[in-house]
Amino acid sequence: MIFGEDLAGIVLGGLAAGMVLFIVSVGLSVTMGLMGFVNLAHGGFAMIGGYIIVLSMNRLGVPFIPAVVLGFVLTATFSVVLERLFYSKLYRAAELDQVLFSIGLAFVMIASVIIIIGPETQPLILPSWLRGQTDLGFTTYRTYSIFLIVVGSLIALGLWLGFERTRMGAQIRAAVDNRKMAESLGINIDRLFTITFAFGSGMAAIGGGLGAEFLGLDPQYTLKYLVFFLIVVAVGGLGRITGVFYAAIFIGVMDFVLKKYMPQGGTVFIYAITILILLVRPQGLFGRKDA
Amino acid sequence: MSAPDFAAHPATSALVNRHRLRWWEPIPWILAIGFFYMFPRHLGFGNEMLVMVLFALSLDLVLGYAGIVTLGHAAFFGIGAYTVGLLARHGIWTEPLSGLLIAAAVAAIFGLLSGFVLLRTTGLTLLMLTLCMMLLLEEAANLGQEWTGGYDGLDNVPIDPVFGIFEFNPLYPTTQYIYILCVLFIGFLIVRTIVYSPFGESLTGIRENTLRMHAVGAPVRKRLVICYAISAAIAGVAGALWAQSNAYVNMSTLSLDRAATVLIILVLGGYGRLYGAFVGAVAYMVLSHYLAKLYPTAWQLGLGLMLMIIALFARNGIIGIFESLVARRRGKPAS
Numbered sequence: 001m002i003f004g005e006d007l008a009g010i011v012l013g014g015l016a017a018g019m020v021l022f023i024v025s026v027g028l029s030v031t032m033g034l035m036g037f038v039n040l041a042h043g044g045f046a047m048i049g050g051y052i053i054v055l056s057m058n059r060l061g062v063p064f065i066p067a068v069v070l071g072f073v074l075t076a077t078f079s080v081v082l083e084r085l086f087y088s089k090l091y092r093a094a095e096l097d098q099v100l101f102s103i104g105l106a107f108v109m110i111a112s113v114i115i116i117i118g119p120e121t122q123p124l125i126l127p128s129w130l131r132g133q134t135d136l137g138f139t140t141y142r143t144y145s146i147f148l149i150v151v152g153s154l155i156a157l158g159l160w161l162g163f164e165r166t167r168m169g170a171q172i173r174a175a176v177d178n179r180k181m182a183e184s185l186g187i188n189i190d191r192l193f194t195i196t197f198a199f200g201s202g203m204a205a206i207g208g209g210l211g212a213e214f215l216g217l218d219p220q221y222t223l224k225y226l227v228f229f230l231i232v233v234a235v236g237g238l239g240r241i242t243g244v245f246y247a248a249i250f251i252g253v254m255d256f257v258l259k260k261y262m263p264q265g266g267t268v269f270i271y272a273i274t275i276l277i278l279l280v281r282p283q284g285l286f287g288r289k290d291a
Numbered sequence: 292m293s294a295p296d297f298a299a300h301p302a303t304s305a306l307v308n309r310h311r312l313r314w315w316e317p318i319p320w321i322l323a324i325g326f327f328y329m330f331p332r333h334l335g336f337g338n339e340m341l342v343m344v345l346f347a348l349s350l351d352l353v354l355g356y357a358g359i360v361t362l363g364h365a366a367f368f369g370i371g372a373y374t375v376g377l378l379a380r381h382g383i384w385t386e387p388l389s390g391l392l393i394a395a396a397v398a399a400i401f402g403l404l405s406g407f408v409l410l411r412t413t414g415l416t417l418l419m420l421t422l423c424m425m426l427l428l429e430e431a432a433n434l435g436q437e438w439t440g441g442y443d444g445l446d447n448v449p450i451d452p453v454f455g456i457f458e459f460n461p462l463y464p465t466t467q468y469i470y471i472l473c474v475l476f477i478g479f480l481i482v483r484t485i486v487y488s489p490f491g492e493s494l495t496g497i498r499e500n501t502l503r504m505h506a507v508g509a510p511v512r513k514r515l516v517i518c519y520a521i522s523a524a525i526a527g528v529a530g531a532l533w534a535q536s537n538a539y540v541n542m543s544t545l546s547l548d549r550a551a552t553v554l555i556i557l558v559l560g561g562y563g564r565l566y567g568a569f570v571g572a573v574a575y576m577v578l579s580h581y582l583a584k585l586y587p588t589a590w591q592l593g594l595g596l597m598l599m600i601i602a603l604f605a606r607n608g609i610i611g612i613f614e615s616l617v618a619r620r621r622g623k624p625a626s
Contacts, residue, residue, distance in 0.1 A: 038415060089603060095414060096360050097602040100558055103551065104598025111592035227426065227547075234419040265434035271427040275420060279408055282416040 008139040010257055016145035018252025019152025020215070024207030024225075025232040026159060026244050027200015033176040033239020034193050035091050040102040042204060043229060044109035047221040049075035049205020050212050051113060054122045064127045071209050072202040079201035083194055091193075106222050113219040124212040148210060155203075156245050163241050172196060176239035228255075231274050237287025247285065310487035319569045323472055327465075334468045338536045340576045341471045342529050345478050347557045347568035349525035352482055354554075355563030356491060357518045358498030359410070362550055363421030366405075366428050367398045367523040369545030371530030373432065373439065374398070376540030379448045381438075386451050387459075391474065391531050398527025399520045406519035410512060422547070429545040444541025448534060459535070467536040474532060478525050483565060485521065494518055555594070558601060561608030570609050 028042040053071035056062040062070065082105070090098050126144055134143045163169035175182040175189055183189050208217065215225065228251065236247030251270065258266030277285055297303055326337050346368055353359045371394035378384040384393065409420045432439045439445065452458045457466040485491050496504045497511055504511050534540045543549060552575070560571025583590040605612055 032415065036414070038418065086599070086603065093602075095418075096354070096558075096562075097606060099360065099362070099418070100554075100598050101602035103555075104595040104600075104602065107591050107595025108599065109595075111588050111595060114588045115592070223547075227422065230419055231423070234415060238415070265430050268427060268430040268434060271423045271430065274423045275427065278412070278416050278420050278423075282412045 009141065010260065011253065012139075012141045012145055012149065014253030014256035015249060016148040016152075016252075017214070017256050018249035019148050019156075020207050020211035021228060021232050021252050022152060022207075022245050022248035023155060023210065024204045025229045025236075025248055026241060027196070027203045028229055029233040029236060029244045030172065030176075030196050030239055030241070031193070031200050032233060034172065034179070034189070034196060036095075037087065037091065038095055038098045038102065039087075040099060040226060040230075041105040041109065041222070042102075042201075043224075043226040044106045044222040045075055045079055045201040046204040046208030046211075046225075047113065047217070047219065048078065048109060048208075049202070050208030050217045050221065051117065051122060052205065053209030054124050054212055054217060055117070058122070058125060064130070068206055068209055071205040075205035076198040076202035080194060080198045083197045087197070088190065088194075106226075110219040110222050119219060121216055121218040122212070124209070124217065126213065144213060151210070155206075156241070159241050160245075168192075168195075172239070231270065233284075235274060235277050235284055237284030240284070240286045243284060243286025310483075316566075319566065320476070327468055327472075331463075331465070334464045336576070336580060338464055338467050338471055339533075340572055341468070341475050342533045342536070343553065343556060343576060344568050344572040345471075345475045345532065346526055346529035346553050347560070347572055348478060348482050348565075349522045349529060350553050350557050351562055351565065351568055352485065352522040352525070353519055354557065355567070356486055356498065357494040357515055359515065359519065360418060361421040362418050362547070362554070363423075363425030364522075364526060364553060365545055365547070365550035366421070366425035367402060367526035368530035368533070368549060368553075369425075369428060369432070369542075370398045370401055370523075371395070371527030372534040372540045372544040373530075374527070375531040375534045376445045376448050377438065379450060380445045385449050387453055387470070387535055390450075390535065391528050394527045394531035395524040398530070399524035402520040402523025403516065406516040406523070410515045410519060422550075425545060425550060426547070429542055432542050432545055440541075442542060444539055444543075446539040448538045448540065450535050450538065459538070464536060471532050471536060474528065478528060479565075481521075482525065485518075486565060490514065490517075555598065557608075559597070559608050561610035564607070564610050567608055567610050574609060 024043075024046045027045075028039060031037055031039060031042075049071040052074050053067045056067045056070055057064060086101065086105070090101055130144045130147055132143055133140045134146055136146070163173065171182065171187045171192055174185070175187060175192060179189060208221070215221070232244060232247045232251055235251070236243035236245070254270060254273075255267070258269060281287070323337075323341070327334070330337065346364075349367070350361075350364050353361060353364070374394040374397045375390045378390065378393065384390060405424055409417060409424070412420060433441055435441075450459050453466060453470055457470070459466055493504065493509055493514055496509065497514060501511060530544055533544065556571040556575045557567060558571070559575055560567035560569065579590060579594075582593065601608060607614065
């Protein structure tokens with residue numbers, strides 16, 4: 001049945017794109033929810049992480065999985081340095097200062113990568129076990145997309161468990177809902193933020209690397225997809241892991257469908273839907289009104 | 292003791308004299324006229340600069356005075372540009388001055404409508420809404436290819452001579468320069484009057500403490516929407532001037548790039564201080580014009596560092612640095 005195969009392809013392709021969106025955006029959502037920090041340089045961490053992953057594979061011959069781990073660790077470490085040096089100075093600053101600082105940082109990241117590595121696109125060369133097609137019984141589809149869906153679901157599940165079932169997760173949730181109250185209860189928000197910031201940047205790095213296969217990876221990645229990450233965060237609601245997950249899947253599938261059937265200007269609908277959702281629910285689809 | 296003499300109080304005179312002309316205020320205009328005679332070969336560049344000054348002024352009204360953080364101000368610039376471009380290209384209206392007014396009206400209506408729905412929100416939501424609104428328009432311009440020329444835009448937009456006498460000449464854009472300078476001057480006067488009026492004062496109040504302005508009974512949202520619409524109209528005029536002087540319109544007028552540029556210009560000069568738009572536009576345009584051609588990557592690096600430094604240390608931009616230097620020389624602590 002052609003329609004069934006087509007539908008399965010759309011769902012699987014959209015899901016894979018949504019998973020990557022989720023992995024990149026989840027850190028942005030939590031850090032924005034925690035500190036209200038508008039971090040427009042988040043795409044830069046995804047870009048740098050992607051570079052670490054792809055270059056360590058292509059130039060140093062590191063295998064795929066260790067390269068992803070390396071990208072996570074290095075980017076998270078790098079982000080802690082930036083967080084302690086600069087971001088921490090701007091937590092209580094006006095939104096505009098945060099916007100300017102992070103746009104500036106994004107520019108610096110782009111220019112630095114162009115100077116050090118060059119402006120060209122870096123290809124992600126998949127290991128042989130991720131290439132080709134896999135027979136799922138009802139349809140055959142690209143192995144890598146299925147891999148992304150599996151990995152993304154596992155990460156989402158892991159994050160959800162960490163968020164809902166651990167002490168740290170409870171502290172983050174408390175701080176997102178009411179920072180002052182959480183602070184008065186003795187939760188060290190600054191430390192919490194540093195850890196989530198590092199973790200979120202590390203996740204972005206993984207997303208940048210995994211998504212390089214279909215999003216491409218060049219220095220301009222930093223700002224090219226920023227709007228999408230922001231849309232996912234705004235629609236999902238700040239600091240809501242499940243919200244970001246559903247929003248990412250929704251936007252991912254929609255973008256995939258629109259690209260397929262309306263290659264020119266299909267994004268109009270994504271913007272329009274975002275505007276409608278934010279007008280009806282300014283706190284996002286899954287955000288809490290008072291948060 | 293008699294009742295305190297309010298009229299003689301220094302605070303009263305400070306408030307009353309706020310709008311008086313300062314001795315240095317004519318300087319930018321003298322420089323602008325000087326530029327016309329000194330650099331006749333660079334008038335095209337001068338035009339671009341003046342247009343950006345006007346655009347930055349319009350942003351200053353919403354961002355610097357009313358405190359509305361928007362990432363989508365290029366929406367109105369683009370609306371103004373496309374209004375003029377579409378009307379002229381499809382042979383409906385080619386007279387330049389009334390074209391500016393039409394562009395202002397269209398942009399103001401859009402500002403009024405979008406402001407009415409958007410300005411209920413704040414923070415990240417508002418940021419995203421203004422951004423998405425602009426990107427939506429950009430995509431719409433891309434989609435409406437038959438009308439807007441899509442990605443390539445509209446070129447050879449015909450514009451009548453100003454007052455039927457002064458032709459627009461693309462090679463020697465003297466008419467354009469004087470025309471834009473005059474419009475900029477009028478726009479500046481309007482913004483200056485608004486800023487120092489009670490209405491402008493109440494905008495500053497909303498920026499500083501929205502809750503308290505609600506508490507004293509100020510119609511906060513109404514004022515914000517009106518301010519937004521006025522700013523939109525001025526941005527629309529800036530866009531219309533851009534389209535007229537270049538004789539083309541393209542999607543760059545609606546892009547995130549342009550919105551970010553005008554934001555950077557304003558912040559570089561110093562927002563909430565009228566002349567920040569002038570200083571920022573000249574500093575940014577001159578630097579980008581020369582550096583960006585020679586070393587595009589280094590320019591982006593320098594621009595990024597500059598923004599980081601401004602956000603961390605010099606929140607009032609170049610004018611702010613200058614002000615604190617003056618204050619220090621007079622022995623007063625910098626404000």
